[in-house]
Amino acid sequence: MDSQHLLRVFDEIDYGMLIIDAQGHILHANHLARHELANGRVIMSYGNNLLGSNAGFTSQIQQAMESSFRGQRRLLMLVEGEKELSLAFTPLSHPLETDAPSVLVLMSRQSTSDNLAVRMFARSLNLSPSEESVLMGLCRGLQIADIAEQHGVAESTVRSQIKTLREKAGAPSIRRLLHRINSLPPVVPALRIITPMPHNATEFSHP
Known part of the structure; x- marks a missing residue:
């Protein structure tokens, strides 16, 4: 499977997905992740870096990323009033491996009624x-x-x-x-409810 097909597969997964490099830059965001970043409800992208919508969320995200780049998995529950989002940080490489380190960030699954x-x-x-x-x-x-x-x-x-x-x-x-x-398969709606963005996440950011 070539990279373009793989990216399209990611877009059909019912979880927001981000891939982040060692500098904290977003390398890829699937459709649901781009939607979450664009609305800025709990997380956002600024200068192509993953941030929280407030200083507390940003601090928790940065700590989770640092742990992930040390090879540890982390789960965050970001909650403020009615706003809630869980994020799972998973290292995609071992600290002792020679390939460029990166982290996969998986977001909460959409509600059943949105499936x-x-x-x-x-x-x-x-x-x-x-x-x-x-x-x-x-x-x-x-x-x-x-x-x-x-x-x-x-x-x-x-x-x-x-x-x-x-x-x-x-x-x-x-x-x-x-x-x-x-138990139904997670099928993403034809969600293109925001302006379609290129797969290259470096081409978008939100102040």
């Missing part, structure tokens, strides 16, 4: 639009009362729709249905 496979699953079961909407509500963790209020229907209607959902999916319970949903 395109859930929509595909709904269509494979021939769910009605209202049934699909109820399914998405369950995936977001909403209670039956919340879904009913959101749709402007009685709770009994939502319970009936959930019963139909379970029957179509062959799931004996809501828990089993959601387990099946969580």
Whole structure:
């Protein structure tokens, strides 16, 4: 597989992915990572370096990167109010190896409701639009009362729709249905919801 095909594969992975060199420069960012960097919610790119959206996040990121370049794996949970993102730092080379050191940074997986496979699953079961909407509500963790209020229907209607959902999916319970949903392959939406950026991460930065 050539490098261009490999980069396209990275873009279809349901996790943001960054590759960072020993100078802290971003060598590659897949689509979800570029989206996260562009919105600046928790992390950002400045001068092509990975930073946090505040000084505390930046300090934690720099410490994790330093540990990774020493061959240690690190997991960060960056949380501030409603903003939350986990980052796993994995060394791609051993400190004693001769190749140029680099670190892989994996970000939190998208929420289940953002996984395109859930929509595909709904269509494979021939769910009605209202049934699909109820399914998405369950995936977001909403209670039956919340879904009913959101749709402007009685709770009994939502319970009936959930019963139909379970029957179509062959799931004996809501828990089993959601387990099946969580086991679906991670399919990234045709996310190009931000201006497409070149694969070469050095060509973008955000102040």
